[in-house]
Amino acid sequence: MSKVNLTIDDVPVNAAEGESILWAALDAGIYIPNLCAIRERKSPFASCRLCWVEIEGVDLPATSCTTPVKEGMKVQTRTPRVLRLVRTSFELLISHHPVDCARCAKNKKCELQRIAREFKFKLKPGKFRKLLRELPVDSSHPCFILDPNKCVLCGRCVWLCNEVQRACALDFAFRGLNTVITTSGGKPLGESDCSACRECVSVCPVGALIPK
């Protein structure tokens, strides 16, 4: 496959044609925050709204996971406009996420913590109101626990469960603030079609799916 040359934050980068800016940057060691991205996924979900970049000659910031690289492209990942967008997305996520890191199994391995560290954000919702849900934690499965309260709805587990493993046990249900990852009919995971592959646990960026 042919290669294209571009610069990301003034660093020359060589990436395969058709690759998205996000993966080109991550490969080159430039961190772009992301939660929902999966490299193998052909059409990016683009739901986390964190991977913003500015491209020279393009008016509006773009999500890097949906923008393929082009020859001679000049990408900036830390401009004021990008930082503002990332901050807003991050604060919206935190406004819906219980910050109980000390007691969370994902502490220090959590993607939200990583973004906060990288951008010097506080784990606080900023201008937004904290809107926590009090959903029951599902610990019926022998291998892992699903805590829908911590879920950021990135859809990585859903994609793996449906498209890769084809177990089709998990999917989104309801909508808006009530959206959850759940089994059919909201059954406990222990009684669902789960094949116990535990792939969902390995891709969860936060502490919503943790091994037992």
Next chain:
Amino acid sequence: MKEEDLKLQITGILKSSGKERKNLIPLLQEIQREFGYIPPEAMEEIGKFLGIAETTVYGVATFYNQFRFTPPGRHHIKVCLGTACHIKGGNIILEAWERKLNIKEGEVTPDRGFSLERVACVGCCALAPVSMVEDTVEGKETIEGTMMPTRVDGILLSFELEEKKKDKIKGEEE
């Protein structure tokens, strides 16, 4: 209804449809028209019929407010909270229903007599605040305009009287 009867009826509905995924929502609507709600068995059968995961069917069905997952009561009450009704105090009417029936929005009374639902605009804003009272047995719908909490008492009382009258006729027949 027995489980086998239910399944038979569901497969009867499915037979008349194509197997493309675009038929998912029309099928769910058809099921709801038939049963008044979407039983879990139906979601399972639709999934099998269209060749998609049961979880996907559940996900689509829960996304839309028009689908319900518990059977409605004999009297299904829809309280409008659209813009006009909201301004005219629709939430007070909803509260009145909730208090009188002792259930929350989206629930059914234990005797299955009444169920309560909030809707957004029923298309007669001049009558705000509006409640719709649906007789699910006879399939009749009545629009109650310019609602007041006292009107809630009135409607419930009239249902009670009707019930008594029916009982009396039954008693006389026997």
